[in-house]
Amino acid sequence: MQIVPSGPRRRSVVLGAAGAVAAFGASSTAPAWADERRPPRPTATHGPRAEAWIRRVLRQMSVEEKVGQLLVTHVYGARADSVDARNTSEYGVATPAEVVTKYHLGGVCYFTWSGNVVSPRQVAALSNGLQGAATGADPGLPLLISTDQEQGTIVRVGPPATQFPGNMALGAGRDARAARDSAAITGRELAALGINQDYAPDADVNVDPGNPVIGVRSFGSDPALVAELAVAQVEGYQDEGRIAATAKHFPGHGDTSVDSHTGIPEITHTREEWERIDAPPFRAVIEAGVDSIMTGHLVFPELDPSGDPATLSHPIVTGLLREALGFQGVVVTDALDMQGVRDKYGDDRVIVLAVNAGVDMLLRPPRFDLAHQALLAAVRSGEISAERLDEAVSRILRLKxxxxxxxxxxxxEAAVDATVGTPAHLSRADRITEATTTVVKNDAGLLPLPPGERRVLVAGAGGAAVTTLAQAVGERGASTQALATGTRPSDASIASAVAGARENDLTVVLTQKAWDTRVTDPEGRQRRLVAGLLATGAQMIVVAVQDPYDIAYFAEAPTYAVTYAPTTVAVRALARVLFGEVSPSGRLPVEIPSATDPDQPLYSYGHGLSW
Structure with a gap:
């Protein structure tokens, strides 16, 4: 198979018998830098041949082509040639392929809301179409195709792709091999879809139970545990999954009560606290050779007193990350449409300041054409120096x-089904997830449940989780009733659940971020639901299907477990634990403070029951 692109400069992509091998074609119309030699092998990315190849590419690139390599954005559509009015509105062209070629993009990021993810084979075809557009136009460089597949609560590629527990669940499992395997399998499946960069793992240390944006995305509150598991995942993604890992959110987003999507978080750690709490995971992944690090849109006065968010801070990106920690890979911003980076400067200034701070790739700038033109103007005026631009492009080329x-x-595309969601991958996900389920309380000795006939009500948050658990309980001989009440249950649904608890032999109630009365449940209605159920005196199990901190508000509940995510794989593992088919081995990777006295631990780090 040979793809011969059109345009003033053509290059060919040749698929060999051993797999797809892209070589720059030696023809009269090929770029001068691609004439006599193939690029060096990936194992020599820092050797003389690699540097010579990078210099050769840079010499042949225009300013527009170099600027394009710094840009990563979303595109709308399930195919490279999908016509979508949203592309026209945002980019002035109709199809994803045209967006790639118009801006000489360095990368594209996939989302479900942009219509990119429908099925595995479709994603693979989309990736091939976009790569064809990128390699068939100047400068003929393939794309970094990325997504946020952290697993757990942050998933862009759903089933049939294998679903794994998220970071905090892996922290509860305390198994570096499991963390590595989950990343390796995730990486292999993403690679089969043409996704060659994952914006994972999250390397933040979640020391604030009220953190609205990180929470279970973190491995836990212990810097050493976070460092160990972050390194395991970097190795899984890069060494076994063969895709680029991206540790985030530098310099550390784990101690804030503000969501950077909607405001500017301020981290009040001293420099000593940053060295002790936030820095260890980033130091560890840098030593492990992580390909990329993502900046956080957060103000850290002890690291930069200017008030600039880290993404725009030369002292943090260049002074701390580059010079002090020695990171020489690609630095990518968090999404630039987030409010945390837009409050202080205009959209046309943010991207210039980020590049001059030391950032290499700019993720999803709003008002994209404005950002593109502002970058070009900054380079042409000398505000962004030619040396800084070439430095950033060189790092991107080296990563590619x-x-x-x-x-x-x-x-x-025909081989996708042989890799994505295979029985072996699904089985490994089940075993890993079982070991993360955490039983916090069993005061009444209710667990493990014997199988057999009983009437069971499964109620609470997470509609799919409620249905899945009710089905799993029913498979073990019970007559089940499912009542999904959501994260903000109405008075009527609370009354229905209370009535159901009186009519059934056992009630299992699921809560999801019931602690969060700012966003998730501003009126505390999940707390009312649980209180009403407990008041019936019926046998009851409370399960947090996300943050473990919910129990601070249900201290009187005699039986309590945590899954860390409302996913099918987590809920079905919970059922096996509840019925004693596997012994619980998860241990809290965070401390749970008392709701009435936050300085007093209700449950300590490392707590967890078994039988």
Whole structure:
């Protein structure tokens, strides 16, 4: 198979018998830098041949082409040639492929809301189409295709792709091999879809139970545990999954009560606290060779007193990350449409300040054409120096060379089913997830449940989780009633649940961020639901299907467990634990403070019951 793109400069992508191997074609119309030699092998990304290749590419690139390599954005559509009015509105062209070629993009990020993820084979075809557009136009460089597949609560590619527990669940499991395997399998499946960069793992240390944006995305509150599991995942993604990992959110987003999507978080740690709490995971992943690090849109006065968010801070990105920690890989911003980075400067200034701070790739700038033109103007005026631009592009080229996308931009669409969601992958996910389920209380000795006939009400938050658990309980001989009440149950649904608890032999109630009365449940209605159920005196199990902190508000509940995510794989593992088919082994990776006295621990780090 040969793809021969149109345009003033053509290059060919040749698929060999051993797989897709992209080589720059030697023809009269090929770019001068791609004439006599193939790029060096990915194992030599820092050797003389790699540096010579990078210099050769840079010499042949225009300013527009270089600027394009710094930009990563979303596109709308399930195919590279999908016509979507949203593309026209945001980019002035109709299809994803045209967005890629118009801006000479360095990367594209997939989302479900942008219509990119429908089925595995569709995603693979989309990736191939976008890579064809990128390699068939100047400068002929393949794309970094990325997504946020953290697993747990942050998933862009759902089933049939294998679903794993998220970071805090893995923290409860305390198993570096499990963390590595989950990343390796996730990486292999993403790679089969043409996704060559995952914006994971989250390396934040969640020391604030009220953190609205990190929470279960973190491995836990112990810097050493977070460092160990973050390194395991970096190795899984890069060494076994063969995709680029991206540790985030530097310099550390784990101690804030403000969501950077909607405001500017301020981290009040001293420099000593940053060194002790936030820095260890980032130091560890840098030593492990992480390909990329994502900046956080957060103000950290002890690291930069200017009031600029870290994404725009030269002292933090260049002084701390580059010079002090020695990171020489690609620095990418968190999404630039988030309010945390837009409050202080205009959209046309943010992208210039980020590049001059030391950032290499700019993720999803709002008002994209404005951002593109502002970058071009800054380079042409000298505000962004030619040296700074070439430095950033060089790092991007080195990453593309190192994660094989230069040599192998295309994937085999027919082979997707042999990799994605295989029985072996699903089985490993089940075993890993079982070991993360955490039983916090069993005061009444209710657990493990014997199988057999009984009437069971499953109620609470997470509609799919309620249905899944009711089905799993029913498979073990019970007559079940499912009542999904949501995260803000109405008075009527609370009354229905209370009535159901009186009519059934056992009630299992699921809560989801019931602690969060700012966003998730501003009126505390989940707390009312649980209180009403407890008042019936019926046998009851309370399960937090996300943050473990909910129990601070249900201290009188005699039986309490945590799954850390409302996913099917987590809920079905919970059922096996509740019925004693596997012994619970998860231990809290965070401390749970008392609701009445936050300085007093209700349950300590490492707590967890078994039988």
């Amino acid at each position: 060379l190192g994660n094989h996308v230069v040599h192998q931009p295309l994937v085999d």
